[in-house]
Amino acid sequence: MIKEYKFNKERILLGIVFLLLMLIFSFYFLLEPEKFIRNIFTRKETNQILGIMGIILFSSLIFSSLKILPRKYAIRITDEYLIDNSKYESFGKIEWNNISKTQRIKKYSIEIFLNEPVFKDRKIDMFRKYLLFMSNWNYKKSIIISSAILNCDVEELYKEINLAHKKNKKTIQNSHL
Known part of the structure; x- marks a missing residue:
């Protein structure tokens, strides 16, 4: 018995688009942190750290998603x-x-x-x-x-x-x- 389950390529592509948007947003957080300061507890440095963390996370998830696209089965x-x-x-x-x-x-x-x-x-x-x-x-x-x-x-x-x-x-x- 061999059972194979394939990927839903449309969902993967939609996920990649979403991750790209989040990556762009993370860069914006890093480069323009003042625009995201909402109260006295939020600081410029905190927003930049969040931007760096977002860049690392979303770029690694994009890489991971791109690597599974050519696979025949999941x-x-x-x-x-x-x-x-x-x-x-x-x-x-x-x-x-x-x-x-x-x-x-x-x-x-x-x-x-x-x-x-x-x-x-x-x-x-x-x-x-x-x-x-x-x-x-x-x-x-x-x-x-x-x-x-x-x-x-x-x-x-x-x-x-x-x-x-x-x-x-x-x-x-x-x-x-």
Whole structure:
């Protein structure tokens, strides 16, 4: 069994346009901080810091979004493994025996908890760690798959992942008997 879920390219492009607008706004915050001073507690330096933080965040999100555009599929589910390509910083191929549990979070997301050695075995550069941290504060224990930019329903995706995970657990248990 192989199930593939593709990206919704229109949503990605719309997201890139929004991020570009936010990046321009961040530059404006940095270059013209006086225009954003509203009360005695807001200072020019605070606005410039916010502008710098916005530039870093939005430019990294634009880069991440541009990197996933040419990918053919976002998620691939097979009997042996799950391939997560839904983000630039995704882990890629994850074998079912490395997944401890899955759960739904929020409206459009699935959290997949991985065994600890998976994170230790993978070398992740600082940029990817930054992106992982920005989307998942628990990034050393789990990964998050969001259906917001996928061409599928999150409930359908969750059922397919759980079905394949349970099927693999039964196969492993039967092989040990």
